[in-house]
Amino acid sequence: MRAIETSENMPENSEGRGQLSMSKRLFPVLTVVSLFLFVTAPIIIVRAPYESTMGLVQKIFYFHFPSWMAMFLAIFILGVASGIYLFRRTPAADRLAVAAAELAVIFGLMGLITGPLWGVKAWGVWWQWDARLTMAVILELILVAYLLLRQYGGAGSERLAAGLGIFAMANVPFLYVSTEMWRTVHPRTSVVPTLPVEFGIPLWWSFAGFIVLCLALLSVRSRLEEQRATLERLYLALEEE
């Protein structure tokens, strides 16, 4: 009689186990680095000069902008992984896409909360339905739709969700250049490359912290998906017996 394949001896799981061990190794390193960057970021931000027109509230920017960049990275991973799954049917790519989509929602939420906290001081209102802000909400909703589809879509929803993931990735460049294309109340993205050094250091420090945090969370979230897939295979093996 054929021995039941456990999580330890499943040959089809060798790739998954390789990823698991890599994620196990990567996660502590990435977490320590991101913690270091996050803990030291406020010190660097406090020492940064005040912006002439916005004053103290401008310092929200050092967390607001990197949270969107981390979201864009997660969406890029989601889009690429969705493309690979759609054309090659690689289950590992699908699991990576799910993890990245959840992270994109989390970082998008950070951006959507920190933005109005800055806006109420800078603009006098919490929210404006202008092109940039509206597109940001729509992108967040697309990602939430992706997660809902994966949760409640049933069998076959993976392919539909993969299409949605690619669609979300296609939205990112439009969102990024929206302040240049349309007249919006949001500061232009051209502000970032022209930042003086004293503003640039805290920004890129926080940026590094968010990117490393995103990768750390992605590694542990992918591990969760891998473990779920292994569990599913084990249950199937049990039922077959």
Added chain:
Amino acid sequence: MTRLDRRGSDHAMAVALGLAVVVLCTVWAGGETTVAAQPPEAAQDEFVPMGDIPPEDQLPAAPLLVAAYSVVWAIAIGYMWTIWRRLGTVEQELADVSRRIGEREQSQE
């Protein structure tokens, strides 16, 4: 001038005097009302620039900044905790299923 004419002339004079008093009173009273209806100062017809907002009108930035940073930390820590919890549940279930499979294999041998 007859006596009757003089009486009529006096009557007309009294009426005219009375009307004049009424008109004067009306003008005086109306003028007072109009003056009372005016705003104490003229309406604003220009905006005057000012260097700084008065302190009582300023929205404090520090609580907003602290709130923004707190929200980011709270979301990151909260999300990490949910992953940890979900991972713990799955790994426990995985260990349980692996144990059941092992027991079944042993009993079959």
